[in-house]
Amino acid sequence: MKNTKKLIFSALLSALTFVATYVIKLPTPTFGYIHPGDAIVLLSGILLGPLYGSLAAGFGSMLADLLGGYLTYAPATFVIKALTALIAAFLYEEFQKFWKEEKKNASFLISGTVGELFMVLGYFLYEIFLLGILSGGLNSASVSAGIVAAAPGIVFNIVQGFFGVVLGAVLRPILTSILNKTLYSN
Numbered sequence: 001m002k003n004t005k006k007l008i009f010s011a012l013l014s015a016l017t018f019v020a021t022y023v024i025k026l027p028t029p030t031f032g033y034i035h036p037g038d039a040i041v042l043l044s045g046i047l048l049g050p051l052y053g054s055l056a057a058g059f060g061s062m063l064a065d066l067l068g069g070y071l072t073y074a075p076a077t078f079v080i081k082a083l084t085a086l087i088a089a090f091l092y093e094e095f096q097k098f099w100k101e102e103k104k105n106a107s108f109l110i111s112g113t114v115g116e117l118f119m120v121l122g123y124f125l126y127e128i129f130l131l132g133i134l135s136g137g138l139n140s141a142s143v144s145a146g147i148v149a150a151a152p153g154i155v156f157n158i159v160q161g162f163f164g165v166v167l168g169a170v171l172r173p174i175l176t177s178i179l180n181k182t183l184y185s186n
Contacts, residue, residue: 006048006052009182010048010053010055010056013047013053013056013057014044014055014056014057014060017037017040017041017044017056017061017081018037018060020036020040021035021037021060021064022037022063022064022068024036024037028153028156029152030156034156034160034163035064036163036164036167037061037164038081038084038116038119038160038161038168039164039165039166039167039168040060040168041060041061041081041085041088042057042085042088042116042164042168043171044056044060045087045115046092046108046112046168047172047176049093050086050089050090053086053089054083054085054086054089056085057081057082057085058077058082058085059078061081062074062075062077065077072130073126076122076126076130080118080119080123080126081119083118084115084116084118084119084122085115087111087114087115088111088115089111091107091111091114091115095111105169108165108169109169112164113161113165116158116160116161116162116164116165117161119161120154120157120158120161123150124151124153124157127146127149127150128143128147128150129146130146131145131146131150
C-alpha cells in the first residue's frame with residue numbers, strides 16, 4: 001500500500017511541477033521564462049527521495065517543454081531537472097544524517113542551492129551544444145559563439161533557481177505534512 005501511495009504522490013508532484021512550470025511563467029529576453037516549477041522539482045527529490053523524486057521532477061518539467069513549444073529543450077530538461085532533484089535529494093539525506101529536525105531548513109537551502117547550480121550549468125552546457133550543432137558542427141568557432149549566445153541565460157536561470165530554493169523552503173513544511181499524513185498513515 002505504501003508503494004502505491006508513493007507512486008500516486010509522485011504523479012501528483014509531477015503534475016504540480018508541470019503546472020508550476022507551464023502556467024505560471026515570466027518571459028525573459030532570452031526567449032525562455034522564469035517559473036516557480038523549480039521549487040517543486042527540489043521538493044520532489046527531497047520529499048520522495050532520489051528515484052521517485054527525480055522521475056517526478058523530470059517528467060513534469062519535460063511535459064511543460066513539450067506542450068510549451070520548447071521541443072528542442074525537452075530531452076535536456078528531463079535530464080537536467082531529474083538530476084537537479086536527485087542532487088538535492090542526495091545532499092538533503094546526507095545533511096539529515098548529521099543535522100536533525102532543527103536544521104531541516106538549512107539542509108533544504110544548501111541542497112537546493114547546489115541542485116539549482118547544477119541546473120544553471122546544465123542548461124548553459126546544453127545551449128552551447130545546441131547552438132554548436134545548429135551552426136554546423138562542434139568546432140572552436142561554433143563553441144565560442146555558443147558560449148557568447150548562451151551566457152545571458154545564466155542570469156535568468158540563477159534568478160529562477162534562487163526563486164525555486166526560496167519558494168521550496170516555504171512550501172517544504174506544508175508538503176511534508178501532507179506527505180506524512182497521506183503516505184505514512186494507515
